Amino acid sequence: GSVFANVVQAPEDPILGVTVAYNKDPSPLKVNLGVGAYRTEEGKPLVLNVVKKAEQSLINDPSRFKEYLPITGLAEFNKLSAKLIFGADSPAIQENRVATVQCLSGTGSLRVGGEFLAKHYHERSIYIPVPTWGNHPKVFMMAGLKPMSYRYYDPSTRGLDFQGLVEDLSAAPEGSIVLLHACAHNPTGVDPTPEQWEQIRQLLRSRSLLPFFDSAYQGFASGSLDKDAHSVRLFVADGGELLMAQSYAKNMGLYGERVGALSIVCKSADVAGKVESQLKLVIRPMYSNPPLHGASIVATILRSPELYHEWTVELKAMADRIISMRQELFNALQAKGTPGDWSHIIKQIGMFTFTGLNKEQVAFMTREYHIYMTSDGRISMAGLNSKNLPQLADAIHAAVT
Numbered sequence: 001g002s003v004f005a006n007v008v009q010a011p012e013d014p015i016l017g018v019t020v021a022y023n024k025d026p027s028p029l030k031v032n033l034g035v036g037a038y039r040t041e042e043g044k045p046l047v048l049n050v051v052k053k054a055e056q057s058l059i060n061d062p063s064r065f066k067e068y069l070p071i072t073g074l075a076e077f078n079k080l081s082a083k084l085i086f087g088a089d090s091p092a093i094q095e096n097r098v099a100t101v102q103c104l105s106g107t108g109s110l111r112v113g114g115e116f117l118a119k120h121y122h123e124r125s126i127y128i129p130v131p132t133w134g135n136h137p138k139v140f141m142m143a144g145l146k147p148m149s150y151r152y153y154d155p156s157t158r159g160l161d162f163q164g165l166v167e168d169l170s171a172a173p174e175g176s177i178v179l180l181h182a183c184a185h186n187p188t189g190v191d192p193t194p195e196q197w198e199q200i201r202q203l204l205r206s207r208s209l210l211p212f213f214d215s216a217y218q219g220f221a222s223g224s225l226d227k228d229a230h231s232v233r234l235f236v237a238d239g240g241e242l243l244m245a246q247s248y249a250k251n252m253g254l255y256g257e258r259v260g261a262l263s264i265v266c267k268s269a270d271v272a273g274k275v276e277s278q279l280k281l282v283i284r285p286m287y288s289n290p291p292l293h294g295a296s297i298v299a300t301i302l303r304s305p306e307l308y309h310e311w312t313v314e315l316k317a318m319a320d321r322i323i324s325m326r327q328e329l330f331n332a333l334q335a336k337g338t339p340g341d342w343s344h345i346i347k348q349i350g351m352f353t354f355t356g357l358n359k360e361q362v363a364f365m366t367r368e369y370h371i372y373m374t375s376d377g378r379i380s381m382a383g384l385n386s387k388n389l390p391q392l393a394d395a396i397h398a399a400v401t
């Protein structure tokens with residue numbers, strides 16, 4: 001018999017499992033609104049033109065090798081990534097107070113940041129919004145932190161439970177870590193207003209709570225890279241410390257290339273240097289050094305004013321298509337007279353709509369309409385197009401009537 005005979009079958013990942021189920025469905029009508037990956041109006045995955053151009057210029061460069069990167073990754077990529085999220089004129093960057101390391105997309109950045117905190121920070125509790133991206137609690141638990149929760153979403157208003165958030169973070173032990181979605185909260189699509197962000201900042205700073213930002217959708221939410229970085233920049237401007245996990249999966253469409261960065265904004269350049277030295281000790285035994293290709297693409301785009309501009313145009317086009325799908329879905333439900341208030345579809349921002357549909361309604365839509373989505377009622381707006389949208393509207397209508 002096998003030495004592994006006692007290994008039990010693990011459950012499928014709740015998000016990635018949706019695609020597994022979708023792939024098994026032979027129906028030509030099937031629609032995958034589970035995973036958060038952008039699709040064109042034709043339902044196809046998209047490689048940005050600017051990414052193709054950058055790749056072409058990399059291929060044509062005879063000086064390029066496939067040597068190892070340093071443990072911290074591509075230095076230019078790190079600099080440009082910090083600039084992108086914190087702003088070119090960020091005092092933290094000018095004062096050399098930011099330690100940035102290239103990581104394996106957003107997930108890897110969260111994990112490396114979590115491992116660093118578990119080793120070097122005095123408080124283990126990390127407060128995570130309810131609900132949140134399903135991987136958050138697992139990433140931080142595996143890193144050695146203690147996931148705790150704070151109220152975030154109010155199902156009755158389908159909006160922010162700001163009072164609950166303030167109460168829970170006011171009761172968190174001093175010094176606790178707080179995970180914040182920089183913009184386009186996943187799965188709810190509900191973000192604090194600028195005024196609420198300012199109140200959150202004051203609350204965190206007054207109680208010495210340590211912000212850990214997760215930025216997986218910069219530019220993808222509003223179409224503007226600067227606007228989507230507002231919350232983060234508010235916290236950097238006060239001179240305090242924070243962690244930032246950045247992903248280029250969505251905004252550059254580099255999903256499978258696994259490109260991201262972890263930045264730790266520190267009080268002084270001296271601290272930042274020491275922090276970086278310790279980040280290397282976290283990374284070296286985990287995967288030695290990060291991959292070269294994706295970071296080279298990003299650096300090529302961010303360093304060139306022309307390519308950068310082209311990127312912002314393509315990024316805005318993706319964001320705008322998603323926003324127009326929100327409006328079309330809302331209009332379709334209005335036209336059908338579907339019972340209930342569906343205005344949250346146009347109020348929520350980013351890749352997802354948190355529909356408010358329950359598990360049974362989701363199961364019904366999958367069974368009867370071949371529409372695949374996570375069981376919490378989250379749909380990826382990026383997977384919608386004018387062809388499959390009527391089918392979704394029919395399915396929602398039938399599920400609630």
Ligand code: PMP
Pocket residue numbers: 036104105106107108133181186214216247248249255260
């Ligand atoms: N954080 C959030 C909130 C996300 O939605 C995602 C992607 N679904 C990630 C992090 C990480 O994604 P990746 O590792 O592909 O960058």
